[in-house]
Amino acid sequence: MSAPLAVLRPEPGHAATRARAQAAGFETISLPLFAVQALTWELPHAAAFDALLLTSANAVRFAGAELAGLTSLPVLAVGPHTAMAAQAAGFDVMAIGGGDGAEIAALAMAHGVSRALHLTGRDRTLSAGGPIAQVIPVYESAAIAVDPARLTDLIGSIALLHSARAARRLAALLDAAKIDRARVAIAAFSPAIAAAAGVGWAATASAATPDDAALFVAARSIA
Numbered sequence: 001m002s003a004p005l006a007v008l009r010p011e012p013g014h015a016a017t018r019a020r021a022q023a024a025g026f027e028t029i030s031l032p033l034f035a036v037q038a039l040t041w042e043l044p045h046a047a048a049f050d051a052l053l054l055t056s057a058n059a060v061r062f063a064g065a066e067l068a069g070l071t072s073l074p075v076l077a078v079g080p081h082t083a084m085a086a087q088a089a090g091f092d093v094m095a096i097g098g099g100d101g102a103e104i105a106a107l108a109m110a111h112g113v114s115r116a117l118h119l120t121g122r123d124r125t126l127s128a129g130g131p132i133a134q135v136i137p138v139y140e141s142a143a144i145a146v147d148p149a150r151l152t153d154l155i156g157s158i159a160l161l162h163s164a165r166a167a168r169r170l171a172a173l174l175d176a177a178k179i180d181r182a183r184v185a186i187a188a189f190s191p192a193i194a195a196a197a198g199v200g201w202a203a204t205a206s207a208a209t210p211d212d213a214a215l216f217v218a219a220r221s222i223a
Contacts (some may be wrong), residue, residue: 002026002223003185003217006159008166010034010141012061016081017160020212026219029153034141035168038062039122041138043069046117049133051076051094051108053118055126057085063119076108076116079210098121098190098210105130123165125192141165148179149176154184158203158219161188187219 002067003013007018011032018028023083036058043066052070054060055076055078060067067089074094077083083093097107101212108131118126122140125131141163151173161167174181181200191206203222207214 002220004029004157005187005219006031006110006154006157006184008033008159008170009162010036010038010072013081013162014055017162017212021201021216024213024216026130026216031146031150031153032141033146033166035144036062036139036141038064038096038139039137041066041136044117044134044136046070046072048205049073049115049117051113051116052086053104053108053112053116053126054082054086054092055104055118055120055124058139059119060085060089064138067119067155070117072120075119076104076111076113078104081211108132122164123163125164143169146173148173151177151179155179158185158187158223160215160219161186161193161197162215163189164193164196165181166195168169171198185222187215187222189215 002170006029006222007019014032021028052073063066071090075086075091077086077096086093090219094116096151108182116131118132119138123139128135182202185203186201187199187209189207194204194206203216205222
């Protein structure tokens, strides 16, 4: 039997990942570390940009009504779920790429993008520069209280890490609860996210692409 997968991401992605994992035959542990909430932001002039860069479906979900003012911009999306959320909101997705900053920059330049607007979370990995003209946070993931007793449920599991912030918080929570990291394995959305978790885990694997299907493949490799 495979080790259970601990789903740590916030809603609405939390329930979606659990459902996908269960459909793939995994037992799951539900332990969200954050709750996503919208931020107030000011809509810039769409004409100042030649594309919209989205690295998370949460940017679409939490941007609010102002997002409709940007549908004239083609979208560079990170991962298929972000692309689907953008298409559902009325955007034309020009390309889908991975989460690495260098890959995103290369993808943008390959499509002639030089003035992209990046809508993202407050805790972001990309900054303005190169093909990214402006970065605007439209949501944030607020840490929620975690019962230390629940952390023992993670022993023997594979924790799924969808963000660097989740990686860092998981490590800090386990260390504070004096639970040896060597009793928990991690599967991350990218090598950079895995690196953010630090060292000492039972096993570590990274998804080949930033989507749950690839994340489950990575988890199976260390189960």
